[in-house]
Amino acid sequence: MTVCPTVRPLLAIAGTSIATLVLAACGGESSDANAAADASDASGTLSHVHGLGVDPADGRVYVATHSGLYTVAKGQKPKLVGDREDDFMGFTVTDKGTFVASGHGGPGSGRPGNAGLIETKDAGRTWTSRSLSGKADFHSLDSAKGTVYGYEGGRIRVSSDLESWDDRATLEALDLAVNPSGDKLLATTAEGIAASTDGGRTFGKGAKPMQAFVSWPAEKSLFGISTSGKLSSSADGGTSWKELTAVPSGQPQALTAVNANHILAATMTGVYESRDGGKTFSELAPRTS
Template sequence: MNARPAVRTLLALAGTSIASLVLVACGGGMSDTGESSAASTSPEALSHVHGLGVDPADDRVYVATHSGLYTVTKGQEPKLVGNSKDDFMGFTVTGENTFVASGHGAPGSGRPGNVGLIETEDAGRTWTSRSLSGEADFHSLDSAKGTVYGYEGGRIRVSTDLKAWDDRATLEALDLAVSPAGTSCWQPRPRVSSPAPTAAVPSARAPDRSRRSCPGLWRSPSSASTRPGS
């Protein structure tokens, strides 16, 4: 997603709203009359958040969770989009009213345990399988210039048509991000024996790890085709 100031502001507001809702959910309980607090139920769905995105069509903020996709508005309770309660592990906005996602089908939904890559063109109300159904579980997704980047099974995978995938770097990562220019960054999974992200990379095509553009992250100027130590 583009890191525009307006988008950052909306995501920051969304984060504040989500944090408040989760605190309400955790603090809910029995009232003086013995009845359960109404505020302790609906916000619980946002206690397991996997991703955030802003739809450029209307600047609405979307929250991908363990139990469905929600919209959040300051001062209001979150609203489930459509009727899917799937576990949205990977999620990103690719255009106006258009998102891609991955994860696991909800119990009883009839969808596979790994949904592969799915796409919506109506802002999350309905979803269509595009590729890798029953096979892939992207834990991170991002896009730029019509190309989708995903992290799945310890590798970065890239697609320009949502159907065919090109496997790129193999590495352990926590998250993946792509700049509007198509430069990919990833956050390495910390290990005791691993060098710090700022260490020198002994590679003929060493990733450019500029802390100004990708602070604390490995950065690849070649569309995720290189990795630390490759």
């Protein structure tokens, strides 16, 4: 089993629950188990979910996985978008039909082991390399006001043009979330949620409660999901939290809040959706083991 080198200190501090999440998020080298997952993904089932998003152009739900980008809808089999069965790691929707991602080229694809930053402007059908090809693997991406924030190699990296990057704070984190106005950045760490008010140049100490993933769709609607799958919300930027519900099947793999009411979460058994602000969830698509 391959462990991403940049997360070793986090694993040592945070214990098994965070370790499992990080290992699920790492691309690593191919193995027989991964090859089996690739085959099952190609047949319309999901495995190793790394990211979630909704295209504002048509409301379609996208799932970034170990073996490609899929669309999912209730009562339908997941559908591979385009012909790439690459390992999509960091993933976020930036505009109508426009997404950015990172990860690793699939077996036999001829694409780099580290994809750098790639972008699609046709909702995932085709992708263009924008920067850092072969040099970087972003494990978390978020954006606000035309600026992309990424976590890669144990550091925060920021770009306004997807080509040049400003390297900022170094820290051990699992996920990032930026507020809509772009003036506050959160990182989930082994000590809790660490906040930055200077664009990721410096961070304060991590504060409880512990969250694995965070998503910030509106200034007064911040959502977090714990390592056990409990969803919480904050109306004050993370100073205080209100526990909402437990997402089915425990350990989370990804979280995206589209707005204050529409929330997507992936756990060990599937992709789930809430339309009532996180009070209840229903399954969009099952996940294979």
